[in-house]
Amino acid sequence: MSELSVKHLLGIKYINKDDINLIFETADHFKEVINRSIKKVPSLRDITIANLFFENSTRTRLSFELAEKRLSADVVNFSASSSSVKKGETLIDTVNNILSMKVDMVVMRHSNPGASIFLSKHINASIINAGDGAHEHPTQALLDSYSIREQFGEVAGKNILIVGDILHSRVALSNIFALKKLGANVKVCGPKTLIPKHITSLGVTVELNLKKALEWCDVANMLRVQNERMDISYFPTTREYTQQFGLNKKILDSLDKEIIIMHPGPINRGVEITSDVADSKQAIILNQVENGVAIRMAVLYLLASKLQKNEN
Numbered sequence: 001m002s003e004l005s006v007k008h009l010l011g012i013k014y015i016n017k018d019d020i021n022l023i024f025e026t027a028d029h030f031k032e033v034i035n036r037s038i039k040k041v042p043s044l045r046d047i048t049i050a051n052l053f054f055e056n057s058t059r060t061r062l063s064f065e066l067a068e069k070r071l072s073a074d075v076v077n078f079s080a081s082s083s084s085v086k087k088g089e090t091l092i093d094t095v096n097n098i099l100s101m102k103v104d105m106v107v108m109r110h111s112n113p114g115a116s117i118f119l120s121k122h123i124n125a126s127i128i129n130a131g132d133g134a135h136e137h138p139t140q141a142l143l144d145s146y147s148i149r150e151q152f153g154e155v156a157g158k159n160i161l162i163v164g165d166i167l168h169s170r171v172a173l174s175n176i177f178a179l180k181k182l183g184a185n186v187k188v189c190g191p192k193t194l195i196p197k198h199i200t201s202l203g204v205t206v207e208l209n210l211k212k213a214l215e216w217c218d219v220a221n222m223l224r225v226q227n228e229r230m231d232i233s234y235f236p237t238t239r240e241y242t243q244q245f246g247l248n249k250k251i252l253d254s255l256d257k258e259i260i261i262m263h264p265g266p267i268n269r270g271v272e273i274t275s276d277v278a279d280s281k282q283a284i285i286l287n288q289v290e291n292g293v294a295i296r297m298a299v300l301y302l303l304a305s306k307l308q309k310n311e312n
Protein backbone atom coordinates (compact mmCIF):
# COMPACT_ATOMS: atom_id res chain seq x y z
CA MET A 1 0.00 0.00 0.00
CA SER A 2 1.41 3.40 -0.95
CA GLU A 3 -1.35 5.79 0.08
CA LEU A 4 -3.63 6.35 3.04
CA SER A 5 -7.27 5.23 2.87
CA VAL A 6 -8.39 8.61 4.26
CA LYS A 7 -8.22 12.29 3.22
CA HIS A 8 -8.14 13.56 6.82
CA LEU A 9 -6.67 12.21 10.07
CA LEU A 10 -9.65 12.70 12.39
CA GLY A 11 -9.06 9.77 14.71
CA ILE A 12 -7.45 6.32 14.87
CA LYS A 13 -10.98 4.89 14.76
CA TYR A 14 -11.25 5.96 11.11
CA ILE A 15 -7.98 4.47 9.81
CA ASN A 16 -6.95 0.83 9.38
CA LYS A 17 -3.91 -1.28 10.25
CA ASP A 18 -2.42 -0.80 6.76
CA ASP A 19 -2.68 2.99 7.19
CA ILE A 20 -0.87 2.76 10.54
CA ASN A 21 1.90 0.58 9.11
CA LEU A 22 2.32 2.92 6.13
CA ILE A 23 2.65 5.87 8.54
CA PHE A 24 5.27 3.92 10.56
CA GLU A 25 7.31 2.98 7.46
CA THR A 26 7.21 6.60 6.26
CA ALA A 27 8.19 7.80 9.75
CA ASP A 28 11.21 5.43 9.70
CA HIS A 29 12.46 7.36 6.68
CA PHE A 30 11.79 10.78 8.25
CA LYS A 31 13.41 9.75 11.53
CA GLU A 32 16.58 9.10 9.56
CA VAL A 33 16.17 12.53 7.85
CA ILE A 34 15.79 14.47 11.13
CA ASN A 35 18.96 12.88 12.48
CA ARG A 36 21.03 14.04 9.49
CA SER A 37 23.08 17.24 9.61
CA ILE A 38 20.73 18.74 6.96
CA LYS A 39 17.32 18.00 8.45
CA LYS A 40 15.14 19.59 5.80
CA VAL A 41 13.54 18.02 2.69
CA PRO A 42 11.53 19.85 -0.03
CA SER A 43 8.52 17.43 0.03
CA LEU A 44 5.82 20.00 0.98
CA ARG A 45 7.29 23.04 -0.76
CA ASP A 46 3.98 24.03 -2.43
CA ILE A 47 1.77 23.27 0.57
CA THR A 48 0.44 25.83 3.08
CA ILE A 49 -0.55 24.56 6.53
CA ALA A 50 -2.51 26.38 9.24
CA ASN A 51 -2.01 25.27 12.84
CA LEU A 52 -5.19 26.22 14.69
CA PHE A 53 -4.84 25.81 18.44
CA PHE A 54 -8.03 26.65 20.33
CA GLU A 55 -6.64 24.85 23.42
CA ASN A 56 -3.21 24.98 25.10
CA SER A 57 -0.39 22.79 23.85
CA THR A 58 3.39 22.61 24.10
CA ARG A 59 4.54 19.29 22.58
CA THR A 60 1.93 18.79 19.85
CA ARG A 61 2.08 22.34 18.60
CA LEU A 62 5.88 22.56 18.50
CA SER A 63 6.15 19.08 17.03
CA PHE A 64 3.71 19.84 14.18
CA GLU A 65 5.38 23.16 13.44
CA LEU A 66 8.82 21.56 13.35
CA ALA A 67 7.55 18.67 11.18
CA GLU A 68 5.99 21.16 8.72
CA LYS A 69 9.16 23.24 8.54
CA ARG A 70 11.37 20.16 8.10
CA LEU A 71 9.15 19.30 5.09
CA SER A 72 9.50 22.90 3.72
CA ALA A 73 5.78 23.74 4.00
CA ASP A 74 4.58 27.33 4.42
CA VAL A 75 3.18 27.57 7.95
CA VAL A 76 0.71 29.93 9.63
CA ASN A 77 -0.05 29.69 13.33
CA PHE A 78 -3.26 30.64 15.07
CA SER A 79 -3.87 30.74 18.79
CA ALA A 80 -7.42 31.25 20.08
CA SER A 81 -6.24 33.24 23.10
CA SER A 82 -4.88 36.02 20.85
CA SER A 83 -7.53 35.88 18.08
CA SER A 84 -10.95 37.28 17.17
CA VAL A 85 -12.55 34.14 18.67
CA LYS A 86 -12.39 36.22 21.84
CA LYS A 87 -14.71 38.72 20.08
CA GLY A 88 -17.36 36.06 19.42
CA GLU A 89 -16.34 34.70 16.00
CA THR A 90 -17.55 31.12 15.33
CA LEU A 91 -15.23 28.19 14.53
CA ILE A 92 -16.46 27.92 10.96
CA ASP A 93 -16.09 31.67 10.32
CA THR A 94 -12.57 31.67 11.75
CA VAL A 95 -11.59 28.71 9.61
CA ASN A 96 -13.25 30.04 6.43
CA ASN A 97 -11.31 33.28 6.83
CA ILE A 98 -8.08 31.36 7.18
CA LEU A 99 -8.93 29.16 4.17
CA SER A 100 -9.58 32.25 2.02
CA MET A 101 -5.85 32.74 2.39
CA LYS A 102 -5.47 29.48 0.32
CA VAL A 103 -4.51 27.03 3.04
CA ASP A 104 -4.18 23.37 1.95
CA MET A 105 -4.06 21.61 5.32
CA VAL A 106 -5.35 22.40 8.80
CA VAL A 107 -3.95 21.01 12.05
CA MET A 108 -6.50 21.70 14.77
CA ARG A 109 -6.70 21.29 18.53
CA HIS A 110 -10.06 22.13 20.09
CA SER A 111 -11.74 21.47 23.44
CA ASN A 112 -14.96 20.18 21.81
CA PRO A 113 -15.06 16.45 20.97
CA GLY A 114 -15.83 16.12 17.25
CA ALA A 115 -14.63 19.63 16.33
CA SER A 116 -12.29 18.35 13.60
CA ILE A 117 -14.98 16.00 12.23
CA PHE A 118 -17.33 18.99 12.03
CA LEU A 119 -14.69 21.01 10.22
CA SER A 120 -13.96 18.24 7.71
CA LYS A 121 -17.60 18.34 6.62
CA HIS A 122 -17.47 22.07 5.90
CA ILE A 123 -14.13 22.77 4.25
CA ASN A 124 -12.05 21.26 1.46
CA ALA A 125 -8.65 21.36 3.16
CA SER A 126 -7.16 18.22 4.65
CA ILE A 127 -7.75 18.18 8.43
CA ILE A 128 -5.49 16.67 11.11
CA ASN A 129 -6.95 16.35 14.58
CA ALA A 130 -4.34 17.50 17.12
CA GLY A 131 -6.66 16.62 20.03
CA ASP A 132 -10.42 17.24 20.34
CA GLY A 133 -11.63 17.39 23.94
CA ALA A 134 -11.81 13.96 25.57
CA HIS A 135 -12.34 12.27 22.16
CA GLU A 136 -9.15 11.49 20.15
CA HIS A 137 -5.50 12.52 19.81
CA PRO A 138 -4.46 10.38 16.83
CA THR A 139 -0.88 11.56 16.29
CA GLN A 140 -0.12 10.98 19.99
CA ALA A 141 -1.35 7.38 19.70
CA LEU A 142 0.66 6.87 16.50
CA LEU A 143 3.86 8.14 18.11
CA ASP A 144 3.19 6.04 21.22
CA SER A 145 2.68 2.83 19.21
CA TYR A 146 5.67 3.71 17.01
CA SER A 147 7.81 4.10 20.15
CA ILE A 148 6.65 0.67 21.39
CA ARG A 149 7.48 -0.84 17.96
CA GLU A 150 10.92 0.77 18.21
CA GLN A 151 11.54 -0.86 21.62
CA PHE A 152 10.31 -4.36 20.80
CA GLY A 153 10.43 -4.60 16.98
CA GLU A 154 6.65 -5.07 16.89
CA VAL A 155 3.51 -4.10 18.81
CA ALA A 156 1.53 -7.31 18.24
CA GLY A 157 1.34 -9.55 21.30
CA LYS A 158 2.79 -6.98 23.71
CA ASN A 159 1.01 -6.25 27.00
CA ILE A 160 0.33 -2.53 27.24
CA LEU A 161 -1.05 -0.96 30.41
CA ILE A 162 -2.65 2.50 30.43
CA VAL A 163 -2.87 4.00 33.93
CA GLY A 164 -4.83 6.97 35.22
CA ASP A 165 -7.71 9.14 34.10
CA ILE A 166 -9.06 6.97 31.29
CA LEU A 167 -12.49 8.67 31.38
CA HIS A 168 -11.28 12.11 30.25
CA SER A 169 -8.31 11.02 28.15
CA ARG A 170 -8.22 11.37 24.37
CA VAL A 171 -4.74 9.81 24.57
CA ALA A 172 -6.20 6.67 26.18
CA LEU A 173 -8.98 6.27 23.59
CA SER A 174 -6.70 6.81 20.57
CA ASN A 175 -4.05 4.51 22.08
CA ILE A 176 -6.63 1.77 22.65
CA PHE A 177 -7.80 1.98 19.01
CA ALA A 178 -4.21 1.97 17.67
CA LEU A 179 -2.88 -0.78 19.96
CA LYS A 180 -5.84 -3.07 19.32
CA LYS A 181 -5.55 -2.58 15.53
CA LEU A 182 -1.87 -3.51 15.81
CA GLY A 183 -2.63 -6.68 17.83
CA ALA A 184 -1.45 -5.65 21.32
CA ASN A 185 -3.13 -6.73 24.56
CA VAL A 186 -4.41 -3.67 26.40
CA LYS A 187 -5.31 -3.24 30.07
CA VAL A 188 -6.42 -0.06 31.84
CA CYS A 189 -5.92 0.78 35.52
CA GLY A 190 -7.11 3.69 37.64
CA PRO A 191 -9.80 4.71 40.11
CA LYS A 192 -13.11 3.01 39.24
CA THR A 193 -14.70 6.44 38.86
CA LEU A 194 -12.20 7.33 36.09
CA ILE A 195 -12.75 4.17 34.02
CA PRO A 196 -15.69 4.37 31.56
CA LYS A 197 -18.23 1.56 32.03
CA HIS A 198 -18.20 0.66 28.29
CA ILE A 199 -14.38 0.31 28.13
CA THR A 200 -14.35 -3.51 27.91
CA SER A 201 -16.42 -3.30 24.70
CA LEU A 202 -13.23 -1.91 23.08
CA GLY A 203 -11.45 -5.22 23.79
CA VAL A 204 -9.47 -4.04 26.82
CA THR A 205 -9.41 -5.47 30.34
CA VAL A 206 -9.59 -3.56 33.63
CA GLU A 207 -7.39 -4.00 36.74
CA LEU A 208 -7.91 -1.72 39.72
CA ASN A 209 -4.75 -2.83 41.55
CA LEU A 210 -1.68 -1.02 40.17
CA LYS A 211 0.89 -3.58 41.37
CA LYS A 212 -1.00 -6.48 39.74
CA ALA A 213 -1.42 -4.48 36.53
CA LEU A 214 2.29 -3.62 36.42
CA GLU A 215 3.23 -7.27 36.95
CA TRP A 216 1.23 -8.12 33.79
CA CYS A 217 2.59 -5.48 31.44
CA ASP A 218 5.59 -4.92 29.16
CA VAL A 219 4.85 -1.18 28.93
CA ALA A 220 3.06 1.18 31.33
CA ASN A 221 1.73 4.41 29.82
CA MET A 222 1.11 6.79 32.75
CA LEU A 223 -1.55 9.46 32.16
CA ARG A 224 -2.10 12.80 33.83
CA VAL A 225 -5.29 13.44 35.81
CA GLN A 226 -7.23 15.85 33.55
CA ASN A 227 -8.43 18.25 36.25
CA GLU A 228 -9.45 20.78 33.59
CA ARG A 229 -12.13 18.36 32.29
CA MET A 230 -13.59 17.54 35.73
CA ASP A 231 -16.57 19.40 37.16
CA ILE A 232 -16.83 17.10 40.21
CA SER A 233 -14.34 15.18 42.38
CA TYR A 234 -13.59 11.66 41.10
CA PHE A 235 -11.33 10.64 44.00
CA PRO A 236 -10.96 11.88 47.60
CA THR A 237 -7.56 13.67 47.41
CA THR A 238 -4.53 13.90 45.11
CA ARG A 239 -2.47 12.31 47.90
CA GLU A 240 -4.73 9.23 47.94
CA TYR A 241 -4.65 9.07 44.12
CA THR A 242 -0.85 9.08 44.19
CA GLN A 243 -0.74 6.44 46.93
CA GLN A 244 -2.92 4.04 44.91
CA PHE A 245 -2.11 4.86 41.27
CA GLY A 246 1.14 6.83 41.27
CA LEU A 247 4.20 5.06 39.86
CA ASN A 248 7.29 5.26 42.08
CA LYS A 249 10.71 3.59 42.10
CA LYS A 250 9.80 1.28 44.97
CA ILE A 251 6.93 -0.37 43.03
CA LEU A 252 8.98 -0.43 39.83
CA ASP A 253 11.94 -2.12 41.55
CA SER A 254 9.65 -4.69 43.21
CA LEU A 255 8.61 -6.10 39.80
CA ASP A 256 10.41 -9.20 38.59
CA LYS A 257 11.07 -7.71 35.12
CA GLU A 258 12.11 -4.33 33.65
CA ILE A 259 9.12 -2.67 32.06
CA ILE A 260 9.11 0.36 29.73
CA ILE A 261 7.56 3.56 31.10
CA MET A 262 5.76 6.03 28.84
CA HIS A 263 3.98 9.34 29.41
CA PRO A 264 2.40 11.61 26.78
CA GLY A 265 3.18 14.74 28.80
CA PRO A 266 2.68 17.15 30.36
CA ILE A 267 3.89 15.31 33.47
CA ASN A 268 2.68 16.15 36.95
CA ARG A 269 5.82 15.01 38.77
CA GLY A 270 5.01 13.48 42.14
CA VAL A 271 1.35 12.83 41.23
CA GLU A 272 1.05 10.07 38.56
CA ILE A 273 4.81 9.47 38.36
CA THR A 274 7.77 10.34 40.58
CA SER A 275 10.76 12.22 39.16
CA ASP A 276 13.15 9.30 39.66
CA VAL A 277 10.89 7.09 37.49
CA ALA A 278 10.24 9.79 34.85
CA ASP A 279 14.00 10.37 34.54
CA SER A 280 15.01 6.69 34.77
CA LYS A 281 16.51 4.56 31.99
CA GLN A 282 13.24 2.63 31.76
CA ALA A 283 11.34 5.80 30.76
CA ILE A 284 11.18 6.58 27.03
CA ILE A 285 9.27 9.86 27.44
CA LEU A 286 11.75 11.97 25.46
CA ASN A 287 12.05 9.28 22.75
CA GLN A 288 8.28 9.64 22.36
CA VAL A 289 8.73 13.38 21.79
CA GLU A 290 11.47 12.79 19.20
CA ASN A 291 9.34 10.18 17.43
CA GLY A 292 6.44 12.65 17.42
CA VAL A 293 8.23 14.83 14.85
CA ALA A 294 8.91 11.87 12.52
CA ILE A 295 5.34 10.58 12.87
CA ARG A 296 3.84 14.02 12.16
CA MET A 297 6.13 14.45 9.15
CA ALA A 298 4.85 11.10 7.88
CA VAL A 299 1.18 12.00 8.42
CA LEU A 300 1.59 15.42 6.76
CA TYR A 301 3.53 13.95 3.84
CA LEU A 302 1.04 11.13 3.20
CA LEU A 303 -2.04 13.38 3.46
CA ALA A 304 -0.42 16.01 1.22
CA SER A 305 0.41 13.32 -1.37
CA LYS A 306 -3.25 12.30 -1.37
CA LEU A 307 -4.33 15.93 -1.70
CA GLN A 308 -1.97 16.56 -4.64
CA LYS A 309 -3.07 13.32 -6.36
CA ASN A 310 -6.76 14.34 -6.09
CA GLU A 311 -6.00 17.79 -7.52
CA ASN A 312 -4.27 16.38 -10.62
Ligand code: CP
Binding pocket: 056, 057, 058, 059, 060, 061, 131, 137, 140, 264, 265, 266
Ligand atom coordinates in the same frame (compact mmCIF):
# COMPACT_ATOMS: atom_id res chain seq x y z
N1 CP B 1 0.92 15.17 24.70
C1 CP B 1 0.36 16.35 24.40
O1 CP B 1 -0.64 16.43 23.67
O2 CP B 1 0.98 17.43 24.96
P1 CP B 1 0.57 18.94 24.71
O3 CP B 1 -0.78 19.16 25.37
O4 CP B 1 1.65 19.78 25.34
O5 CP B 1 0.47 19.16 23.22
